[in-house]
Amino acid sequence: MEKLSSQKLMLIGLTLFSMFFGAGNLIFPPFLGSLAGSHTWTAMIGFGITAIGFPVLGVVAVARSGGFYELAERVHPKFAFVFTLLNYLSIGPCLAIPRTASTSFEMAVVPFLGNDPFPAAQFLYSAVFFAIAFAVALNPDRLTQRLGKILTPCLLVLIVVVFAGCAVHPPGTYGAPAEAYRSGPLIKGFLEGYMTMDTLAALTFGVVIALNIKAIGVEKESVVVGETIKAGFIAGGILVLVYGALAHVGAVTGGAFGPADNGARTLNQAVRYLYGNTGLVMLAAIFFIACLNTCIGLISCCSKYFCTIVPGIPYRVWALIFAAVSFIISNVGLTRILEISVPVLNAIYPVAIVLILLSFGFRDGMRWRSVYICSVGFTGVVSVLSALEQAGIILLPKALLMLPLYTMGLGWIVPALAGMMVGILLKFFINKEN
Structure with missing residues (x-):
């Protein structure tokens, strides 16, 4: 068929x-x-x-x-x-x-x-x-x-x-x-x-x-x-x-x-x-x-x-x-499962979104590996820190509050874009060196 x-x-x-x-x-x-x-x-x-x-x-x-x-x-x-x-x-x-x-x-x-x-x-x-x-x-x-x-x-x-x-x-x-x-x-x-x-x-x-x-x-x-x-x-x-x-x-x-x-x-x-x-x-x-x-x-x-x-x-x-x-x-119960879900999802969901979007803008993963590394890396750091804060573990409160959109729950967006730009610059810098 x-x-x-x-x-x-x-x-x-x-x-x-x-x-x-x-x-x-x-x-x-x-x-x-x-x-x-x-x-x-x-x-x-x-x-x-x-x-x-x-x-x-x-x-x-x-x-x-x-x-x-x-x-x-x-x-x-x-x-x-x-x-x-x-x-x-x-x-x-x-x-x-x-x-x-x-x-x-x-x-x-x-x-x-x-x-x-x-x-x-x-x-x-x-x-x-x-x-x-x-x-x-x-x-x-x-x-x-x-x-x-x-x-x-x-x-x-x-x-x-x-x-x-x-x-x-x-x-x-x-x-x-x-x-x-x-x-x-x-x-x-x-x-x-x-x-x-x-x-x-x-x-x-x-x-x-x-x-x-x-x-x-x-x-x-x-x-x-x-x-x-x-x-x-x-x-x-x-x-x-x-x-x-x-x-x-x-x-x-x-x-x-x-x-x-x-x-x-x-x-x-x-x-x-x-x-x-x-x-x-x-x-x-x-x-x-x-x-x-x-x-x-x-x-x-x-x-x-x-x-x-x-x-x-x-x-x-x-x-x-x-x-x-x-x-x-x-058997722990729905309420407890939902309580645990929120910080976990806030940690990994933004990374998944960025990974998906990068696959459309940078289809050649080998060629644009620096973009994937920087964008996903920056996103992951912010999303994990944010999730830890929701769980009561506050590591960098002042630094996180400086991020645009952080109070709205979208503090990972600017780091993701910044990582993408850094990755693009690294790609062209490496090519120029070679």
Whole structure:
């Protein structure tokens, strides 16, 4: 087969969308809408840049570079190993995979436990959840059949039902923005997009998508790359529509009931108003399907990667290890996992963004290695120091405050640009010397 048919390409795009669309993707758009109110769509532009634009560019960058490690290797082989490992651990067993179980438990089970919750409920739920995810992930080349054809269409139908209810019978109108969104809603939305973790996930999902394309019958490597890129844009288009729908639901719900503590409770308010107890069942199904899809995709791509660095351990064993470790961590609870997520993501997300953008402006990594080293290096120093400060470890407070945009959470941008300029100057200086 030379290339995929339109129908098969759409299935691949739906599969990639389902891998992206998990816990954070459900929680953060409606929460943003409930807080931003009349500034929702300005904030959503910023959110879309980091939660849709960069993930799609990440899929393209990795596909054109031949892999995540190959892209990171443009900085240095040691950096490639460390950064790739940190990325997989973050979107894998340390943060993202446990979050899928914790979030779906909060929405699919807790509302039905009443005032006397069963103490072992989360333990039993997460055990079943990861057992299902592990069983499906054992055949990563069949994810298109299981996610793209079955689970994802069900998920989209349920989301459409919730959105349609708010469109026909809205609980309220867009209210006044909360303090965090009164000034600079674009930047606030930009930073909130970090929490979906999709830019990090995009750097790893490409290998699983390529595997599924090959399983359909495409053999030529250049065609696999092209079809992977097309799938990325399809997934991005669906994310635009779904995020917009969820943000609107959050905005009209927040306008009626006031901002909730998180996006999950915002959706809970919306479906209770629209459909009563039936709505709670619907919302439970949405969260369970979305989180299970992402969990399966993450277990698959993480296991594939660790097979390359420890080839003596087979894929199935790695999948079992990640499912088991994630099961243990998930029982810590959603709140604690989210608390840990923020400084970790602020440390590595800017580096991932810079690496992706450099791949488009400086495609020849060997020729422009100095640009990659300086730009990624400057970005990494600032983002790590900023993350440590958020964790309560303050090393250079006065120096960091001097950086433009630092108080807005974007202190890494100027160092990244400065690093790029220094790298370009070094490149021409070295050429002149030679």
